[in-house]
Amino acid sequence: MNGASREALSAAVERLDALTDSASVDAVTLADELAAVTALLDREVSLRRVLTDPAQPAEAKATLAQRLIGGQVSGATADLVAGVVRARWSRSRDLVDTLEELAALADLTAAQRAGALDDVEDELFRFGRIAASDHALRAALTDSAAPAAAKAELVRSLLAGRAHSTTERLIARLVSQPRGRSLESGLETVSKLAADRRNRLVAIVTSAVALTTVQQRRLGDALAKLYGRTMHLNLEVDPEVVGGVRVQVGDEVINGSVADRLDDASRRMAG
Template sequence: MSSATRQSNAAARERLEALTDRASVDTSALSADLQAVTGVLDREIGLRRILTDPATDGQRKADLVNSLFGAKIGADALDLVTGSVRSRWSAPRDLVDSIEQQAALAEIIGADKAGALDEVEDELFRFGRTVAGSNELRAALTDNAADRTAKVALVERLLGGKARPATTKLVASLVSQPRGRSLESGLEEFSRLAAGRRGRVVALVTVAVPLSDRQKERLGASLAKLVGRPVHLNIEVDPAVLGGVRVQIGDEIIEGTIADRMDGARQGLVGQ
């Protein structure tokens, strides 16, 4: 990510945080509006090029956004989008990525205000595990030829009444507008955004048997001390690890399972 895009993303995040600090803001409606703008800009290559052209005056770009979206989205979303197009972006797609991220963050902030952010994080992770374990479900949700409305309806049948509304809406946004990424990577991205809301990092923990609450607390405290930040644990039970624990934080893997030690022993024997 270039410095221009990084700075513009940071400015967009600050505007969103300031806006959603107001109790009167409907974060769900704001998210839906921003998601709608994302869809238009994702389809209209020429438009996003115009809106990110550094040679075009920022006010002219803001006026264009007003003329296109002013009657279709709320004033809060319009303010955020016009603020974004006034910023500098290294590539046209960066603008669309940023607006989509703002849409997801609006839902996440709403869940945080409702005291439901931990649940949303857990539900995103569990849904990702469910999709990973069912080729049929994954195909139904990611088929580019399938009707988007039908895919969203499937998500609502799967999660409606069983998960937080923010979770359902976030997953629905991914299946309706995948934008060239896998469903799994989109879910991971939203999980990172949710964890980042509280300054946390996400740790994928794989164990042979479920952990007790006390074990989770001790592991979370140990990992937080290791990385210097609070840690949200996504725990996956896999008997194949044979005991111990495997932890992945970003690209870093901490391997302490019996299976891994056995593999190491076997490799040592082969090398003798």
């Protein structure tokens, strides 16, 4: 997002945080209702354009939103959505992207309240790796011809009793409302939001053998010192990594493995 949309998103997140700070607001209900509004505006392009039209008075747009969803969602959700449509948006799609992000943040807030945010981060990562390695599963979850409800039910059947309820809801939403994204991209986005809740970064750490607790702590401390922020480690084992570790933080890759060093040496020799 750029310009006005970025400012509107920031303000919307602040309003969401203020709402979810109240014990009287059910963050899970808020997430589900925001997701429903997201789906509505994603389908209704003309309505979305009206609600983001800079030529329309802000209060008129808020009143329209309240009239459309009032009685179908809680007062907290209706007020939040009204506040969001009062803002100025650079693109009409940015409004829907923001509502989708707010829904995910509300779910993550519920997990944080329950002390389960670390588990949710790990489960999102593991699910992504499982789906990437199981082509039949990924095909079933991303089949554009399959009913959204069927894909969501598949996720629930796979994760029931095996993952936190927040993880289940987030993934079910990603497969039932992909909104043009790949499953991998959706999982990465939600994982980043989870990390941002704790003001930390995510590092994907690949090693030939499982790292010990001491090694994990030392690596996390070193990365935190390097990046200036607390680091959450997503760990995976790949026997093809001859030794050391390979660390990816966002788009940056730190090649510390023997295999990578051998590849570098081979390229230099070939050159």
